[in-house]
Amino acid sequence: MKATGHCISIHILTLIVFLKCLTVSAGEGLDRRSAEAQSPAGEQRLQFMLSLYRRCADRTGRPRQPRRLGSNTVRLVRPSSSPPVSTPADPWHTHSVDYELKILPKEKLLKVAFVHLRAPSLRHQPISCDIAVTSRGPAGETSWGGRVVFRAEEQWTEMDITPHVLERTADRLSLAIQYRCVQESPQSSRRRRTRELSSERAQLREPALLLYLDDKGKTDWQNLHGPEPVSPPHSRKARQVGSIGSDIPNYLQKNSVVRNQCKLHPYRVTFRDLGWEHWIIAPYKYNPHYCKGDCPRILHYGYNSPNHAIVQNFINELANNDVPPPACVPYKYKPISVLMMEKNGSIVYKEYEDMIAESCTCR
Incomplete structure (x- = not known):
């Protein structure tokens, strides 16, 4: 039909413009020249987010079911830190860190967590660390603490700090983070032996901050793949498809042969093809x-x-052939998950709706 090709071009252009808009934020397609991936700590943060991505999305980028995060966006904020402070006589190791709490206007902050990263020393030994945190803000100082445990194979662990951060209104978070770690020996008897680790060598890197965000409401996206509502048997919506056609005399009896029938077609593209591999980390295709x-x-x-x-x-x-006939367009869509790098070095996991056409219609 006349409008079909034009409409296809519009929809492809709309898709490209939509994806281009993602560049307000910044693995297989990652440009390793980025500043975040150059440092050992940056590489470790990147590996953590890739691990989160693989837990939540399959290789094609489609979110796994059921959805596991309780939010559709996770932003990893890297710390801006001063040199760590410690002395041989002090068992506590201290990091002074600042975080930029970047929350966009439509985003709702649901949860905040530390990502504690194990440093290279004693990487394959089980350790446990006591954590003491002091927050500095306009209202003064507040303190809290906790404990984290690393099994021998673990390189990172999360620590929920939502109650201490959620009510803050400032756009920056300044913290002094102290920790004291002990190495746990394999349990050869009923008593587990521990050895306190020297504070002169950092056992934990300065933690990254995880912001769990929802940018369109929990109820909306949680029900995305739920059952479609069933209309009452006598409602108008029950007659929505072809109802006027069934009332037109002889409409359904007329012959209608279409050789090039409206249908769904695959089209695979890599983000490298679009020139976006420097900020989209996953999926590759x-x-x-x-x-x-x-x-x-x-x-x-x-x-x-x-x-x-x-x-x-x-x-x-x-009546008027200047009015175009219906065009072949997508009817239903599926989401994909994207892992991307923002300009400020933050790494974001985000689930974008309506990214994969699932079926077609004429309208």
């Missing part, structure tokens, strides 16, 4: 699909076309 083909004169139930499309077909054929 993306198959958005697209809809192409001619819409038949008789739009049967399987097309899920609205009544307006049926009438528009008749207007084009019988």
Whole structure:
């Protein structure tokens, strides 16, 4: 049909513009020249976010079911820190850190956590660390503490600090983080032996901050793959597809043969092809699909076309062919998860809705 090719071009352009808009934020497609990946701590933070991504999305980028995070966005904020402070006589090791709490206008902060990263020394030994945190802000200082445990194979662990951060209104968080670690020996008897580790050599790096965010409401995205609402048997919505066509005399009896039928087509693209590999970390490939083909004169139930499309077909054929016939366009979509690098060095996991066309319609 006349409008089909034009409409396809519009939808492909819309998709490209939408993806381009993601560049307000910044693995296989990662440009390793980024500043975040150059330092050992930056590489470790990147590996943590890749691990989170693989837990929450499959290799094609589709979110795993059920969704595991309780939010659709996780932003890892790297610390801005002063040199660590310690003396041989002091068992506590201290990091002075600042975090930029970047929260966009539509984002709701649901949870905040530290990501404690194990330093290279004693990397394959089980250790446990006492944590003492002092927060400095306009209202004065507040303190809290906790304990983290690393098994021999673990390189990082999360620590929920939501109650201490959620009520803050400042856009920066300044903390003094102290920790004291002990090495736990393998349990050869009923008593587990421990050895206190020297504070002269850092056992934990300065922690990154995880912000769990939701940018469109929990109820909306949690119900994305839930069952579609069932209309009452006598409601108007129950007659939504083709209802006017069934009332037009001889409409369904007329012949309608379409050779190039409107249907879904695959289209695989890498973010390197688009020149975005320097800020999109995962997935490497993306198959958005697209809809192409001619819409038949008789739009049967399987097309899920609205009544307006049926009438528009008749207007084009019988009254005014300047009015275009219905076009072949996507009907249902699926989301994908994207791991990306922001300009300030933060790493973001985000679930974007309506990124993969799942079926087509004529409208």
